[in-house]
Amino acid sequence: MIVFDSSALILLAKVEHLIRVVEDTEVTITDIVEKECTRKQELVDAKLIKKLIEEGKVKVEHYHAGKEGKKIEKGFNMGTGEVSSLLLARKKGWIFATDDKQTLKACKVLRVPFLTAIHFLLRLYEKGIISHELVLAKVKTLEKVGRYNPDIIRSVLKKIMERGS
Amino acid sequence: MTVLSLRLSRKELDRIKEIATKENKKKGEAARSLLYYGWFFFNLKRYKEGRISLESLAKELDLSVSETIDLLVEYGVPSPISYDDYLEGLETLRQLP
Numbered sequence: 001m002i003v004f005d006s007s008a009l010i011l012l013a014k015v016e017h018l019i020r021v022v023e024d025t026e027v028t029i030t031d032i033v034e035k036e037c038t039r040k041q042e043l044v045d046a047k048l049i050k051k052l053i054e055e056g057k058v059k060v061e062h063y064h065a066g067k068e069g070k071k072i073e074k075g076f077n078m079g080t081g082e083v084s085s086l087l088l089a090r091k092k093g094w095i096f097a098t099d100d101k102q103t104l105k106a107c108k109v110l111r112v113p114f115l116t117a118i119h120f121l122l123r124l125y126e127k128g129i130i131s132h133e134l135v136l137a138k139v140k141t142l143e144k145v146g147r148y149n150p151d152i153i154r155s156v157l158k159k160i161m162e163r164g165s
Numbered sequence: 166m167t168v169l170s171l172r173l174s175r176k177e178l179d180r181i182k183e184i185a186t187k188e189n190k191k192k193g194e195a196a197r198s199l200l201y202y203g204w205f206f207f208n209l210k211r212y213k214e215g216r217i218s219l220e221s222l223a224k225e226l227d228l229s230v231s232e233t234i235d236l237l238v239e240y241g242v243p244s245p246i247s248y249d250d251y252l253e254g255l256e257t258l259r260q261l262p
Binding site for chain 1: 211215216217218219220221223224229230231232234237238241242243244245246247248250251253254255256257258260261
């Protein structure tokens with residue numbers, strides 16, 4: 001099971017690969033993240049996330065972060081959705097998916113294992129779920145919307161090329 | 166709206182007048198739009214420097230997280246996630262069944 005915050009969930013929705021990710025992995029979000037991701041229903045990513053929740057492909061859990069949450073929120077300048085997801089992942093001993101730097105810093109302090117959206121593209125490719133051509137195209141799209149460091153993109157492309165088509 | 170009195174340098178006042186002329190606005194409106202842009206770029210910079218999270222940035226700008234991501238793309242703001250962070254994520258990826 002992997003807990004997502006809004007950044008990783010929305011990025012994967014924007015590159016149109018969230019459906020494949022939820023078919024491959026069990027995905028949970030907190031109720032706060034659900035609210036954040038679906039509050040503007042006119043957005044395509046919001047529509048997709050709402051549909052996946054309704055179909056039960058993305059599970060929603062209520063998590064009250066409490067005093068500890070407030071402390072983390074203040075200390076790392078994070079939002080309540082990010083904090084609730086992180087603390088839910090820690091409580092359950094699950095992996096956490098985020099594309100936010102502040103949240104990654106908190107993950108390291110709290111020793112919560114993490115992934116970013118681009119790791120999911122690698123996984124889908126390595127498992128043979130998506131083709132060589134498709135993963136290359138999606139990395140290009142994610143490079144743009146995820147605004148990744150060029151070293152990260154180079155490494156991902158190298159891994160894909162090493163594996164071959 | 167409330168009223169605030171503050172001292173401005175000649176240059177600052179000239180800028181407000183210039184914007185008012187160019188945008189066909191009153192000086193008060195021009196000053197308020199400058200405040201808005203100041204607030205906007207101040208928060209964008211804090212995000213870029215890895216000082217506030219994406220959700221916090223969205224909250225400060227009164228936008229959803231999705232709209233904020235689009236805005237970061239539009240302004241070419243790179244993600245503060247480092248190569249080291251990515252490598253740590255790769256280790257997590259190898260643990261997945």
